[in-house]
Amino acid sequence: MALRWSRMCWLPRCVLSARIRTVPTSRCLGLQRTLTSAPHPLQICIVGSGPAGFYTAQHLLKHHSQTMVDIYEKLPVPFGLVRFGVAPDHPEVKSYGAEDKQKLGIPGEDLPGVYSARDFVGWYNGLPDNRHLSPDLSTETAVILGQGNVALDIARILLSPLDLLKKTDITQAALNALSQSRIKRVLLVGRRGPLQVAFTIKELREMTNLAGIQPINCPSDYQGLGDIIKDLPRPRKRLTELLIKSALKKHGENEVVQRTQSNREWGLRFLRSPLAVLPSEDGKRAAGIRLSITRLEGNGETAVAVSTGEVEDLSCGLIVSSIGYRSIPISPRVPFLQKSGTIPNSMGRVQGVPGLYCSGWVKRGPTGVIATTMTDSFDTAQSLLEDIKSGTLSCSNPRPGASTVRELLLLRGVQPVSFSDWEKIDAVETARGIEVGKPREKILDPEEMLELIFRGHTTRQL
Structure with a gap:
């Protein structure tokens, strides 16, 4: 047309x-x-x-x-x-514009086990083009590259109790796959720091309140932010305060009980940028991801991630790239x-x-x-x-x-x-x-x- x-x-x-x-x-x-x-x-x-x-x-x-x-x-x-983009457990948001996905541009991203957020979301939301995706959820650890609302949506879908998802319009094929899922840990990786996350406080609060899910964040990532947040705009200030509270809460008796009862966990990994998808021994599928450790130059929203030359490998069998649509x-x-x-x-x-x-x-x-x-x-x-x-x-x-x-x-x-x-x-x-x-x-x-x-x-x- x-x-x-x-x-x-x-x-x-x-x-x-x-x-x-x-x-x-x-x-x-x-x-x-x-x-x-x-x-x-x-x-x-x-x-x-x-x-x-x-x-x-x-x-x-x-x-x-x-x-x-x-x-x-x-x-x-x-x-x-x-119909196809909003998470099925967010019916109050349902009211595509970008038809393609951003490529990572790294070795191994075409291996089985690596998916774009657009395709993965399309799969559980019933987009016809993605109905045959059939992701393998037999791994214990999933890594999502990105720290926006879509990344949190995917993490929440992977970790949510089935009884909750059964009441939504998620596809039956996705529900069947999630019922057999062995995923116990989801890590959301971002190239910048806690002051630059792109998700909103509503999505973060949902993750922190998800039943049976334990946050596993690194307290050192949030050190020194207390003096900075007082000058932040109110939305960013409230979001950062909740991040800090989630990461730094004391391990009291209630916390020990919660950890004992939790069988799944999620966490944010900052200052990491993808370098390569690591293949399995037979080379037939993804088995991990190599990350460049970065540092920030500048402050706030304009801060730029620069490589330090150090690398880190994460073992995982499912990788979802949530770095934007195109x-x-x-x-x-x-x-x-x-x-x-x-x-x-x-x-x-x-x-x-x-x-x-x-x-x-x-x-x-x-x-x-x-x-x-x-x-x-x-x-x-x-x-x-x-x-x-x-x-x-x-x-x-x-x-x-x-x-x-x-x-x-x-x-x-x-x-x-x-x-x-x-x-x-x-x-x-x-x-x-x-x-x-x-x-x-x-x-x-x-x-x-x-x-x-x-x-x-x-x-x-x-």
């Missing part, structure tokens, strides 16, 4: 609202809102049905009464990150910065391409939480509305837009998946979930989704 019409503004990697069209594996989605008050309503095309797109569409529909939005999605199901170019016609994985833009206006806007991670990079994406998306929508008001974006020459897309799909023999079609999938998933005491049991195979929707139809093509 790299086409652009003068009145149909295309926002890469965003979401839906007035009309949704899904293209699973090259198929399109469709919900329609009819506007009769305007002879030529403002037509907006949004590509991608994750939070960024939803929030962009919401702002446009709220602040421009003559707006029609078409949202296009490659999968047969909408909602992007809300957007990919969507069309040769759209400028793209390979290094940052973003589209060059000014407040969402794509540089050098009038009428083209971007929102979400492809706009600012894979940072922030859903609330950040909401604000960012509102800003992009506002830029578009300001351009209409100033005359920078002309709406005087209406072009076919969505009707042309429909004709193109018809010529190609592609049957779009509509929003009402998605509701059929939703109903089946919800019913299957109720049978096993879960909010939903996701369908993992796009072909099964399409068979459910188009059963009895004579025209169907991927």
